[in-house]
Amino acid sequence: DTAVSQTPKYLVTQMGNDKSIKCEQNLGHDTMYWYKQDSKKFLKIMFSYNNKELIINETVPNRFSPKSPDKAHLNLHINSLELGDSAVYFCASSRGQGVPYEQYFGPGTRLTVT
């Protein structure tokens, strides 16, 4: 069974469109994250939820909106897509609170905006 899964794996869309990426973890973890990895492989935290509560919200355009319907799911919705949004987006999860435990990553969603 896949621990952290993301759908879709690839997403090609045009500028101005709205798209969503879904993430699910079956590890029983309390905390989930969204990261953006650019073409130089730099990994940047975007959001984090702990038990459905937003706890990290980095400097991200408000076109990006995360939603956590329950602690096993964390989705990312992006409005009015721009060329600069092209990247690989990773979902991750970890256990616990107050301690930066190791994270388990999904396979990534490669978003290409044309």
Add this chain to the structure above:
Amino acid sequence: AQSVTQPDIHITVSEGASLELRCNYSYGATPYLFWYVQSPGQGLQLLLKYFSGDTLVQGIKGFEAEFKRSQSSFNLRKPSVHWSDAAEYFCAVGTGGFKTIFGAGTRLFVKA
């Protein structure tokens, strides 16, 4: 400010040779340190972690890392590299709360 530096953007080693990937961090408190590996087209996988205790930690796939507080370093080592080790390696430091800061990564090439 908290940061992680991986000085080598890429490294090439021969198969069977030893490997050391460097990592330096900047963090005021006791750090939680990690090494992750990312194979092409895949997500990151944890190789090993240091939270406390023995400063030499063993990980998966024959990797080890040594925490040196005086040098603010957490270098990753492997005595004999295999072609399948070719990948991107990320050092990371976990800060208070939930935030983990990743280095820029070191790309490992393995030549036959």
